[in-house]
Amino acid sequence: MEEKTCEKKIHFYRAISEPSFKASESTNNSERLRDLFNGVFSEGKSCYEYDNNDVKNRFEILSIDNKELFATYSKEEVSINPLMQIRDRITNATEDILNNAQEALEYYTFFYVNFSNGILAVIFNKQASLDNALREYCFEKNYRLSLLPFIADDKESVLHLFKKIKHITFTFTKESASDYKCMPEIRDSGIEIDGLQIKLKVSKHRESIIKYLVSLRDGIYSSVKVDGKSNDDIDQSFDLIQKSFMRKSSILLSTNPKNHLDDIKSAMQKEINKISHNKII
Structure with a gap:
């Protein structure tokens, strides 16, 4: 299938590690964010999941170090329409979307956190809203994370x-x-x-x-x-009233966006760097 470039909105948040039971005692938010994310994702796994109102949420860690986090957030679709199927366009053969009980249909998105400037960027997906899920997961791990809308006062x-x-x-x-x-x-x-x-x-x-x-x-x-x-x-x-600022970045998404992880990560890094360079926050 031919790959196409799809424009997706990137939302920006100011990420703040709040005082909590496990929070770092450092007064530097960069260090506190680093410790928070390395704490909640400290088990060395690639995928972390938790249940919220009987809905499975998952965080898949693509890369994490002392400077940044790049990951996906996914949410299972619990109410799948039974009147949907997959069709082979050549043979016209059809099959069910989910073939066995071990499979799950998910909506997902990519997010990136720069610890040094405290900015979190997420590709907007209405069916996989990151902000509440990430806050709740951190709270479950005895950390408190605030994600404030990207605000520009000037x-x-x-x-x-x-x-x-x-x-x-x-x-x-x-x-x-x-x-x-x-x-x-x-x-x-x-x-x-x-x-x-x-x-x-x-x-x-x-x-x-x-x-x-x-x-x-x-x-x-x-x-x-x-x-x-x-x-x-x-x-x-x-x-101007809400003081919220949003940019839309053009990111290459194909039938499998995970084939282009480096491109997606690079695009999100560049968007954050532009905002930080322009000193909007």
């Missing part, structure tokens, strides 16, 4: 990381949305505005747009999301 600096702003989406708070009048035909039907969102397309990137966004007053919007391209032509978004 709005202007982050906005200058956009080579081109393509769209701006304003989501009004419920209170400010109620100040806007409905169309007469809607108002007469008894419908009231409960939320309001406006999406603008930016035809030309200008410095004046950045100045306008930085000057927005608090309290009017619950979200102001900026979407566009970075200086290295990567899709990225920034919410």
